[in-house]
Amino acid sequence: MRIRLEKREYESKLLSVGVSFLMLFLALLAVAIIFWAYGVNPAVAYGKIFRGAFGSLYGFSETIVKAIPLLLCGIGLTLAFKALIWNIGAEGQLLIGAVAATGIALNLAAPSYVILPLMFAAGFVAGAAWSLLPAILKAKLNVNEVITTLMLNYIALKLVEYLVYGPWRGPEEWGFPYTSKFPPEARLPRIPGTRIHYPTLIIGVIAVVATYILLNKTKIGYEIRVVGENIDAARYAGINYLKTVLLVMVVSGGLAGIAGVGEVAGIQHRLRMGISPGYGYTAIIVAWLGGLNPWVTLASSILLGGLLVGGDIIQTSLGLPVAAIDIFNGIILIFIIAGEILKRYKIRIVR
Amino acid sequence: MEVVYTATQEPPIVFMKGIVKRFPGVIANDHVDFEVKAGEIHALLGENGAGKTTLMYILYGIYQADEGQIYIKGEPVEIKSPRDAIRHGIGMVHQHFKLVYRHTVAENVALGFARSFINPIEEVRRKILEFSERYGLKVNPDARIWELSAGEQQRVEIIKALYGGAEVLILDEPTSVLTPSETRELFKTLKEMKAENKAIIFITHKLDEVFEVSDRVTVLRKGKVVSTLKTSETNKRELARLMVGREVLFRLERKPVETGEVLLKVENLTVLNDRGLPAVKGVSFTIRAGEILGIAGVAGNGQRELVEAITGLRKVESGRIICMGKDVTNCSPRVIAMLGMAHIPEERIRLGIAPGMSVAENLILKSYHAKPFSGMLMLNWGVIRETAEKLVKEYDIMTPSINTPAKLLSGGNIQRLILARELSGGARVIVAAHPTYGLDVGATEYIRKLLLKQRERGCGILLVSEDLEEVLNLSDRIAVMFEGEFMGIVKPEEASIEEIGLMMAGTMRLDAERHTKRGDL
Numbered sequence: 095m096r097i098r099l100e101k102r103e104y105e106s107k108l109l110s111v112g113v114s115f116l117m118l119f120l121a122l123l124a125v126a127i128i129f130w131a132y133g134v135n136p137a138v139a140y141g142k143i144f145r146g147a148f149g150s151l152y153g154f155s156e157t158i159v160k161a162i163p164l165l166l167c168g169i170g171l172t173l174a175f176k177a178l179i180w181n182i183g184a185e186g187q188l189l190i191g192a193v194a195a196t197g198i199a200l201n202l203a204a205p206s207y208v209i210l211p212l213m214f215a216a217g218f219v220a221g222a223a224w225s226l227l228p229a230i231l232k233a234k235l236n237v238n239e240v241i242t243t244l245m246l247n248y249i250a251l252k253l254v255e256y257l258v259y260g261p262w263r264g265p266e267e268w269g270f271p272y273t274s275k276f277p278p279e280a281r282l283p284r285i286p287g288t289r290i291h292y293p294t295l296i297i298g299v300i301a302v303v304a305t306y307i308l309l310n311k312t313k314i315g316y317e318i319r320v321v322g323e324n325i326d327a328a329r330y331a332g333i334n335y336l337k338t339v340l341l342v343m344v345v346s347g348g349l350a351g352i353a354g355v356g357e358v359a360g361i362q363h364r365l366r367m368g369i370s371p372g373y374g375y376t377a378i379i380v381a382w383l384g385g386l387n388p389w390v391t392l393a394s395s396i397l398l399g400g401l402l403v404g405g406d407i408i409q410t411s412l413g414l415p416v417a418a419i420d421i422f423n424g425i426i427l428i429f430i431i432a433g434e435i436l437k438r439y440k441i442r443i444v445r
Numbered sequence: 446m447e448v449v450y451t452a453t454q455e456p457p458i459v460f461m462k463g464i465v466k467r468f469p470g471v472i473a474n475d476h477v478d479f480e481v482k483a484g485e486i487h488a489l490l491g492e493n494g495a496g497k498t499t500l501m502y503i504l505y506g507i508y509q510a511d512e513g514q515i516y517i518k519g520e521p522v523e524i525k526s527p528r529d530a531i532r533h534g535i536g537m538v539h540q541h542f543k544l545v546y547r548h549t550v551a552e553n554v555a556l557g558f559a560r561s562f563i564n565p566i567e568e569v570r571r572k573i574l575e576f577s578e579r580y581g582l583k584v585n586p587d588a589r590i591w592e593l594s595a596g597e598q599q600r601v602e603i604i605k606a607l608y609g610g611a612e613v614l615i616l617d618e619p620t621s622v623l624t625p626s627e628t629r630e631l632f633k634t635l636k637e638m639k640a641e642n643k644a645i646i647f648i649t650h651k652l653d654e655v656f657e658v659s660d661r662v663t664v665l666r667k668g669k670v671v672s673t674l675k676t677s678e679t680n681k682r683e684l685a686r687l688m689v690g691r692e693v694l695f696r697l698e699r700k701p702v703e704t705g706e707v708l709l710k711v712e713n714l715t716v717l718n719d720r721g722l723p724a725v726k727g728v729s730f731t732i733r734a735g736e737i738l739g740i741a742g743v744a745g746n747g748q749r750e751l752v753e754a755i756t757g758l759r760k761v762e763s764g765r766i767i768c769m770g771k772d773v774t775n776c777s778p779r780v781i782a783m784l785g786m787a788h789i790p791e792e793r794i795r796l797g798i799a800p801g802m803s804v805a806e807n808l809i810l811k812s813y814h815a816k817p818f819s820g821m822l823m824l825n826w827g828v829i830r831e832t833a834e835k836l837v838k839e840y841d842i843m844t845p846s847i848n849t850p851a852k853l854l855s856g857g858n859i860q861r862l863i864l865a866r867e868l869s870g871g872a873r874v875i876v877a878a879h880p881t882y883g884l885d886v887g888a889t890e891y892i893r894k895l896l897l898k899q900r901e902r903g904c905g906i907l908l909v910s911e912d913l914e915e916v917l918n919l920s921d922r923i924a925v926m927f928e929g930e931f932m933g934i935v936k937p938e939e940a941s942i943e944e945i946g947l948m949m950a951g952t953m954r955l956d957a958e959r960h961t962k963r964g965d966l
Contacts, residue, residue: 311826313819320810323799329758330788330796331810332779 099439110385110437117433118383118397121426128421134412142411143404153403155288158295159361161399163188163353163370165298167377168395169305170349172386176309177342178322179232183225183243184350185374186250190224191217191351192358193254196273196365199280199358200262206279210293213280213355221351222344224250229343233336247374258366272366282360291360294352299392301349306388318342350374371402372420379427401426456519458483458644459504459535459613464513466499473499474510475668481613486635486645488655488676490688491665492885497648498540500665501615504646505537506530536606537615542598544590550601551586554608569608576604580637581630595743596627603634613644620654624743625913625946632658650688650886652681664688689886697893697918700901704921705734708874708905709755714764716747716754724750726929727764732874732905737896739920739937740909742949747929748909749791752878755907756788757781768874782811787872789863789880791909793856797863800852804844805833807851808866840865841891857888864895875899875906881915893919913945927951 126136147157167184174181195213202209224246231237257273264274282291309315321328321338328335357369380398384391405419457480466474473496481487491497502508504515506524514521517533524530530537544553555569573586582600590598599619606614616635620628635645635658647659655662656676664671664687671687709732718724724747732738740748753759755766757778766774773781782788790796798807809818809829817828833847842861844854851859860880867875877896881889896919900906910916916923917937925932925948932948933955947953 311824312822313814313824314822316806316813316824319802319806320799323801324795326796327799327810330778330790332757332777332782332814 098442099435100442107385107387111387111390113433113436114383114385114430117429117436118426121429124425124429125422128425132414134408134414139408139412139414142408143401146407147400147403152288155285155290156403157396157400159289159291159399160373160402161395162291162294162298162356162360163373164377164380164399165392165395166294166301166353166356167350167374168380168384168391169298169301169388170346171377171381172384172388172391173305173309173318174342174346175381176322176386177318177338178325179229179339179342179346180240181225181228181243181343181346182240182378183228183246183347183374184353184377185370185372186243186247187221187224187347187350188354188357188370188374189247189250189254191221191354192365192369193250193257193354194220194351195355195358196257196262196276199276200273203277204279206281209280210282210359213359214293214297214352217351217355218348219351221354222348224351225343225347226340229340232343233339254365254369255367262365264364270366273364276359276363280359281363282356284360289361291356294356294360297352302388302392309388314338314341350377372423376402376423379423379430382427382430398423456516457481458518459646460516460519461500461504462514462516464500464503464510464515466496466503466508467511472668474503477513477665477668477670479663479670479673481644481646483612483644484639484642485660486639486647486658488659488662489646489648489665490650490652490655490662490684492650492688492887495665495688495885496668497665498617501537501617501646501648504530505535505615531609531611534610534612535615536609536611536613538599538602538606538617538619540617540619540621542602544598544601546591547589549587549589550584550593550604553590553601554586554605572608573604576607579641580607580634582634594627595622595745596624596630599623599631600634611643613646614638615646615648617648618650619647620649620651621911622744624950625942626950628654652684652688655684656681666690685886697890697897699897699919699921702735702901702903704736705903707731708734708769709907710765710767711755712765712767714751714754714766715762716750716759717762718747718750723762724929725754728926728929728931729764730924730931730934732907734873734903734905735900736921737900737906737908737919738934739916739923740907740926741913741916741923741945742911742926744911746926748878748926750929751926752788752791752876752907752909755781756786756876779814783815785870785872786874786876787867787870789860789867789875789877791878791882793859793863794852798851798859801850803848804837804842804851804854804862805829805847807862808833808836808847811866812870836865836869839869857884860884860888860892864892868895868899873904875904876909877906878909879911880908881910881912889915913942917942917945925949 129136129139146153148154167188171181171184194216198209198213198216225243228239228242228246231242232239258271262273264272266274282293284291309318317333317338320331320333321335325335353373358365362369376398380395381391383394401422402419405422408414409416409418459481461477461479464474464477465472477500479500489497499508503510504524506526506529509525515524516522522533524533545556551566551570551573554573555565570586576582577584582604584597584600584604590601599622619631623631639645649655659676661673662676662684663673664684666688712729714725714728715723716725728751730738742748750759754761757776757780761774765772768781768784768786771784773784794800799810812818813824817825819825830847837844837847840861842865843858851862854862880896881892884892893915896906896908908916908919920937922934923937923940923945924934925945927949928951932951932953944953
């Protein structure tokens with residue numbers, strides 16, 4: 095008896111999403127083994143994660159809080175991945191967005207209806223600019239964007255570190271590496287009783303709708319899809335590759351930048367180290383789990399937001415190490431990517 | 446073909462009985478019986494998709510049959526991998542060679558076969574020279590593969606098979622990459638091998654080759670054996686009918702057409718290849734309305750670069766391209782296409798379609814950016830769908846729906862899709878590169894007729910093809926390309942196949958006088 099892989103005749107969208115969620119389930123099983131090896135009852139752990147993330151109104155609101163940056167980054171990545179541009183730099187683009195918003199919040203006194211839009215705009219522009227260099231290098235010189243975007247993450251991180259330890263350190267912060275608190279006008283409104291900074295959430299949902307329309311209904315979306323399907327055919331069809339790469343990277347980076355604005359203006363109210371627990375990386379899973387479909391990405395961002403919340407909870411209540419959640423995410427991504435083969439092949443057992 | 450072999454009768458060296466192989470949605474081999482005797486050349490004839498290669502992949506252990514049994518010299522055997530096949534004395538020369546390009550001939554042969562662990566190259570080199578001598582397989586064992594012509598590379602593949610101890614040699618469409626003279630040499634080699642009692646299976650869809658080289662022929666159609674015949678007892682017409690299932694027109698009628706104004710003019714064109722070396726060297730020609738200019742030549746002599754330069758996909762180094770009176774040298778592919786140039790690309794899947802996108806989306810690949818398919822920003826899906834439905838019907842594209850991903854279509858239908866897209870826009874200049882390559886007889890006939898119809902409509906057509914038959918059949922004038930230059934432009938009715946063959950091989954060049962007399966340069 096042997097197990098053979100046979101090419102599928104059809105790759106349906108439903109199948110593709112189904113496989114992703116099947117692989118997610120298998121990943122959770124694999125993580126259960128790690129829990130068990132660590133001496134934690136997996137059922138108890140998953141129970142805590144689920145109840146923590148979705149079992150109470152407060153828990154769910156925290157899930158949404160985490161889902162906001164995941165959604166914004168994930169939608170941007172969906173767009174880039176559609177064009178087969180492997181932007182791994184959402185984390186850095188998010189941080190740069192946060193830096194830009196902080197620069198405005200700390201230096202400009204204005205009413206909120208002026209300063210908040212300005213902060214969002216600055217965040218978008220900064221994130222977009224941060225992705226511009228890899229985009230140009232990719233389109234002009236065919237430099238691998240995985241490496242350039244990834245490396246720029248570290249540069250962004252170090253820039254934040256330099257700013258909060260150096261020129262932007264708040265004088266009243268007792269020497270902690272924080273900037274001063276933002277003035278109230280530069281803080282995003284929240285849904286009362288929660289930390290959900292709803293303006294960012296609304297931008298995220300608009301991004302979902304806009305991306306869906308962009309990809310399926312517009313000329314530019316058509317070009318993006320052709321580039322992603324077959325770059326040679328795109329050239330043959332007269333599509334401008336440079337323009338397409340710049341566009342997806344600018345939007346992708348810009349949306350990540352907006353996520354960064356949300357974190358500083360909506361949650362932290364200051365810039366400091368650790369404003370993102372790796373949202374930009376987790377967003378890769380969000381986009382992939384979403385099958386590069388904007389609507390499914392909306393769902394997968396909430397799911398992974400929940401996992402982040404649940405992860406925090408089991409860290410504190412079960413005494414699991416901080417790295418547990420990274421292991422968690424890593425395993426999920428490996429399973430989802432491994433599942434790609436099931437979308438194209440079916441397993442057959444032959445005698 | 447129920448055969449019982451008695452003790453007095455020698456069993457065939459290969460006997461495949463009742464072979465069934467299913468792929469999703471198709472039966473590639475449907476209870477196929479096939480036998481080859483030692484000392485015969487057996488042609489396996491059929492259209493693309495008839496199941497020839499599948500059957501041979503089963504014999505060579507690449508695929509496993511779902512049903513059926515293989516006998517070698519009368520003994521039932523199981524062939525689970527090419528390694529098993531080689532052990533049973535079966536060798537295969539694939540259509541696309543499996544060679545390491547940076548390594549030498551001897552190193553390629555040694556790979557996988559050398560018995561001794563420490564530096565086997567000396568022994569391998571000796572053996573190569575021995576095979577070269579014996580079968581006329583001229584090749585330098587120390588040459589690197591990338592230095593060799595396609596014909597020489599094929600010889601290396603044959604030597605590899607012989608080195609593995611092959612008594613049965615399978616050749617998958619071996620002449621598709623060869624010049625006429627290389628083909629003749631190959632046939633000579635095959636006959637030498639036959640004289641040494643080896644069995645040769647020769648996969649082909651070219652009828653002339655069947656008669657030139659084979660002793661028997663088995664015809665496959667839609668996965669089934671239609672017939673096995675002695676070559677001496679059949680004729681071309683009968684084989685064609687067996688292969689296609691109906692009568693085939695060998696000569697398409699090329700009506701006399703009054704040629705009109707110059708539509709495409711190429712002057713002194715020089716184009717570099719990917720390595721930065723000149724691939725097209727100072728080529729000039731014109732094409733008038735109602736005229737087909739065929740470009741014959743072995744692949745890799747600059748045809749691809751010429752086509753890419755004309756269609757805007759490759760930078761022109763020097764020279765000019767004038768399309769319908771406008772200088773389009775180094776213009777973008779879109780500008781040239783908008784002017785009215787259609788391009789049927791050489792590698793239809795690599796270049797011609799976005800495989801995961803739907804038939805409808807692929808049909809607008811060239812025109813999506815213009816009215817009526819889109820406005821300023823948005824695609825106009827209503828018009829796109831309507832047009833797609835119309836084109837699918839008009840060009841007879843076999844697809845479940847216009848929403849089916851293009852990659853699920855067969856090769857012939859992908860080509861129909863491309864033709865529908867390229868020809869429906871009312872183009873006046875058509876650049877067709879290998880338009881029927883790899884397609885079956887039915888689709889080939891359809892596409893050739895379509896090109897002739899465009900010619901009658903007053904289009905100017907540049908036809909690049911390796912299929913000499915096709916070039917001779919369709920063209921008003923033929924340019925033979927060798928190492929980036931035109932060896933001459935001739936009229937098909939004035940040139941002999943031998944002459945063209947010599948020009949393809951670069952051994953003959955028409956002088957300027959004859960040039961001007963025959964081609965209207």
